[in-house]
Amino acid sequence: GESVGLHLPTLSVQEGDNSIINCAYSNSASDYFIWYKQESGKGPQFIIDIRSNMDKRQGQRVTVLLNKTVKHLSLQIAATQPGDSAVYFCAERDRGNGGSQGNLIFGKGTKLSVKP
Amino acid sequence: GAVVSQHPSRVICKSGTSVKIECRSLDFQATTMFWYRQFPKQSLMLMATSNEGSKATYEQGVEKDKFLINHASLTLSTLTVTSAHPEDSSFYICSARGQGFNTEAFFGQGTRLTVV
Numbered sequence: 553g554e555s556v557g558l559h560l561p562t563l564s565v566q567e568g569d570n571s572i573i574n575c576a577y578s579n580s581a582s583d584y585f586i587w588y589k590q591e592s593g594k595g596p597q598f599i600i601d602i603r604s605n606m607d608k609r610q611g612q613r614v615t616v617l618l619n620k621t622v623k624h625l626s627l628q629i630a631a632t633q634p635g636d637s638a639v640y641f642c643a644e645r646d647r648g649n650g651g652s653q654g655n656l657i658f659g660k661g662t663k664l665s666v667k668p
Numbered sequence: 669g670a671v672v673s674q675h676p677s678r679v680i681c682k683s684g685t686s687v688k689i690e691c692r693s694l695d696f697q698a699t700t701m702f703w704y705r706q707f708p709k710q711s712l713m714l715m716a717t718s719n720e721g722s723k724a725t726y727e728q729g730v731e732k733d734k735f736l737i738n739h740a741s742l743t744l745s746t747l748t749v750t751s752a753h754p755e756d757s758s759f760y761i762c763s764a765r766g767q768g769f770n771t772e773a774f775f776g777q778g779t780r781l782t783v784v
Contacts, residue, residue: 560709560710588775593759593778593780594777594778595672595674595761595775595776595777595778596712596761596775597775598772598774598775601772641711641712654700654765654773655702655714655717656702656714656763656773657714658704658711658712658713659711660710660711661710661711
């Protein structure tokens with residue numbers, strides 16, 4: 553189900569380093585996962601997605617890893633830049649209620665802070 | 669990607685009044701729209717799902733008489749917060765998806781509602 557936290561975990565990295573943001577999802581029947589980036593005062597921005605029949609997918613500077621055995625998802629950002637500073641959310645597609653709605657369930661989020 | 673426009677981006681209203689938030693898909697037909705609420709430093713929580721021409725499906729704990737959702741056309745959905753109270757102050761975000769379960773959903777920019 554959905555999770556709500558009182559505060560966001562924070563990951564602080566040096567510019568140029570690689571970042572790894574982790575997420576534990578709840579539903580073993582979820583078949584589709586997305587990472588979003590959210591800057592302050594804005595809506596979520598799509599970064600990368602992965603389907604459950606894959607365990608790795610690469611984009612430009614980003615890689616998503618999926619471990620269905622332990623229900624774990626991670627986002628790797630290579631050569632992190634100050635513009636990457638934001639809150640990152642993982643989301644799983646809910647196939648409940650017969651899967652007819654396909655709405656997304658968001659994780660708690662991680663705040664990434666990049667030091668110049 | 670496709671564009672979803674949400675308006676207004678910020679609104680301040682007096683307690684007891686109603687506020688309408690619009691969500692438009694600018695370059696595709698949004699068969700399904702999702703409305704989320706996000707409190708500070710928390711994740712997005714799904715409020716309701718609406719399919720064009722049908723009544724919205726509300727998540728548990730969301731009052732349908734307080735949060736009125738209309739999805740009368742394939743490009744516009746509205747969320748009306750009726751008799752707003754300070755505790756309704758939040759960041760409201762819409763998401764729109766085209767025809768098909770596997771279609772990607774695109775997010776609006778969000779609306780910051782402050783009830784005074």
